[in-house]
Amino acid sequence: MTTPSTPSRPARADRPVPYFRPTRPYRSALRPTAALLLLAAPLACSGGDGGAPQVAVPTPQGKAAGYCGRLAERLPDTVDGQERRATEPASQLTAAWGDPAVRLRCGVPRPAELTPGSEHYNPYAETAVVNGVDWLIAETDDGRRFVTAGRKAFVEVTVPSEYAPEVNPLTDLADAVKAAVPTVL
DSSP: OOOOOOOOOOOOTTSOOOOOOOSSOOOOSOOHHHHHHHHHHHHHHTTTTOOOOBOOOOOOOTTHHHHHHHHHHHOOSEETTEEEEOOBSOOTTEEEETTTTEEEEESOOOOGGGSTTSTTOOTTOOEEEETTEEEEEEEETTEEEEEEOSBSSOEEEEEEGGGSSTTHHHHHHHHHHHHHSOBOO
16 A cells, blocks of 8 residues: 655745654554663762762952852851752852752853843843842753842852742852842942
């Protein structure tokens, strides 16, 4: 039995994409090796081995390095109920809590959303004030990224979606940020 063929036409934006019908039925059951790989993938990606999370070390400019040193001395031992962990590479400019890790970096560059003239400048970017600290909020592939606004050093905190609502760790970090990093005004 042969199936009728349709002439191929170039795809155009005003024409819907034709429905694709496979010529062979696909298998609905996974092979055992594929099923094992799918089950093991979350363990491999989550950093569940207890090793130190990789956190890129920023290079703060000017007085920001001093503010970040003061922040490192004031960071709490627990954030959102999660214990502090070592980071790789070790640096006083980075910190982490829990597994998956809530990551902090001090001395990151000014976010493009806060930089007038940048193509990503957005004076209406989503922000939140948590215990007296202003934070710029951005979505990530797996949670949220927060960066302080209105401070003399930019502090970045990334929070995995497992800690939803992702803003909660900021409540434990606000006092340290207020004490160590002065406001711009």
